[in-house]
Amino acid sequence: MRRPTLRNVGVEGHPGVFVRDVRLLPRPLEEEHMEMKLSKRLFLKGACCGAAVLGTGFAASASAADNTPAPTGLSPDQALALLKKGNDDFVADRVPVLHIDRKRRLEIAEAQHPFAVLVGCSDSRVPPELLFACGLGDLFIVRVAGNTVDMVGLGSIEYAVEHLGVPLVVVLGHERCGAVAAAVAAVKDGADYDSAIEAMVAPILPSVLHSTRLEGDLLDNSVRENVKRVVERLRISTDVITSKLEAGKLKIVGARYDLDEGKVDFFV
Numbered sequence: 001m002r003r004p005t006l007r008n009v010g011v012e013g014h015p016g017v018f019v020r021d022v023r024l025l026p027r028p029l030e031e032e033h034m035e036m037k038l039s040k041r042l043f044l045k046g047a048c049c050g051a052a053v054l055g056t057g058f059a060a061s062a063s064a065a066d067n068t069p070a071p072t073g074l075s076p077d078q079a080l081a082l083l084k085k086g087n088d089d090f091v092a093d094r095v096p097v098l099h100i101d102r103k104r105r106l107e108i109a110e111a112q113h114p115f116a117v118l119v120g121c122s123d124s125r126v127p128p129e130l131l132f133a134c135g136l137g138d139l140f141i142v143r144v145a146g147n148t149v150d151m152v153g154l155g156s157i158e159y160a161v162e163h164l165g166v167p168l169v170v171v172l173g174h175e176r177c178g179a180v181a182a183a184v185a186a187v188k189d190g191a192d193y194d195s196a197i198e199a200m201v202a203p204i205l206p207s208v209l210h211s212t213r214l215e216g217d218l219l220d221n222s223v224r225e226n227v228k229r230v231v232e233r234l235r236i237s238t239d240v241i242t243s244k245l246e247a248g249k250l251k252i253v254g255a256r257y258d259l260d261e262g263k264v265d266f267f268v
Contacts, residue, residue, distance in 0.1 A: 072115040072165060076251030079115045079168035080266070086133035087264045099135030108137035116140070116168040117160045119230065121147045126174045126257055131264060140166055146179030147171060148203040149230055154237055162240045167250055169234065172264070173227040174257040180222050183208045188218070224267065227254040231268045 074082070089096050114137060118128040122145045129139060140160040142153045149157070149171075160166040173180070183204035185191035193201060207226035214221045231254040235245060244250035254268030 072113050072167065074115050074167055076167040076249070080170075080251065080253065083116060083132045083134075083168075083170065083264075084266070087131055087262075089133045090131055091262045096133050098133065099138070104136050112137050112140075112164065114138055114140040114160065114164060114166055116170055117142065117157050117166050118170050118172060119143075119147055119149060119153070119157070119234075120172040121145060121174055121177055121179065123174060123178065125259055126172070128172065131257060131262070140164065145200050146177065146183075146204050146226065147173050147230065148226070149234065150203075154234075157234065158238055158240050161244055161250060169250070169252040170266075171227050171230045171234070171252070171254045171268075172257060173223045173255070175220065175223070175259045177219075177223050177226075180204055180208070180226055181219055184219050184222055187212065224256055227256060228268050230254070 072079070086096070088094075116138070117140045118132075120126060120128050120141065120143045122143050128141055128143075129135070132139070140156075142149070142156050144150075144153065157169060161169070179200055182191065182193065182197065183201045186193070186201055187205065187208045204222070204226050207229050208218070208222045211218055211221040211225045214225075231252055234241065234252050236242060241250065241252075245252065253266055255264050255266045257264050
């Protein structure tokens with residue numbers, strides 16, 4: 001198959017960044033919302049013939065969503081304190097009693113009550129439950145290389161906030177992140193990636209470009225800037241999330257995990 005030609009799109013005026021398809025560049029969430037709404041309308045318009053079949057399953061799902069479980073009962077600050085305490089235990093090699101036994105499994109079999117959403121990287125060295133000494137049903141996890149959030153991830157977060165009553169969202173980046181390093185290589189060295197990798201790297205490029213203006217290590221600055229950017233976009237992403245933030249029922253924070261020390265630094 002013929003490979004698409006690379007195009008210099010001048011991301012944020014940076015002439016050295018090339019992508020094959022400008023559609024892979026990060027777009028404002030508002031544009032993605034409009035696209036999702038249009039896709040939904042087109043789907044519903046063309047689904048008339050199958051409405052009877054689809055309706056039964058959809059109604060059952062909607063009914064399940066309406067019967068939302070009780071919120072965890074923790075405030076955003078209390079949930080954050082739990083995560084910080086768990087990470088302190090992890091760093092100190094204190095092994096707490098984790099809720100991972102049969103009793104806990106049966107407790108959450110019918111309904112989940114996580115106290116935090118964790119938006120993290122797919123990196124195998126950054127397992128959220130272990131870093132925060134959490135057990136079954138404690139965290140609602142959204143993981144993708146580079147800890148970015150697309151519309152699917154945003155839907156997952158909104159579900160946890162609205163229907164599960166989760167009071168805290170944490171965006172967790174980490175030291176020496178491979179996805180961010182790939183974005184740095186694209187900006188700094190003009191690295192070329194296959195389409196799937198390119199799609200993963202594209203949302204991180206603005207953070208790297210911003211970090212080129214900062215003093216210090218470009219990779220680590222980019223990791224932090226990427227976390228900060230995701231946090232800022234989430235805070236204004238949907239009406240559900242913004243209303244929870246304004247009411248004080250939700251907090252969205254950003255953090256960086258140190259691979260060597262095991263410490264999580266909450267800096268946003």
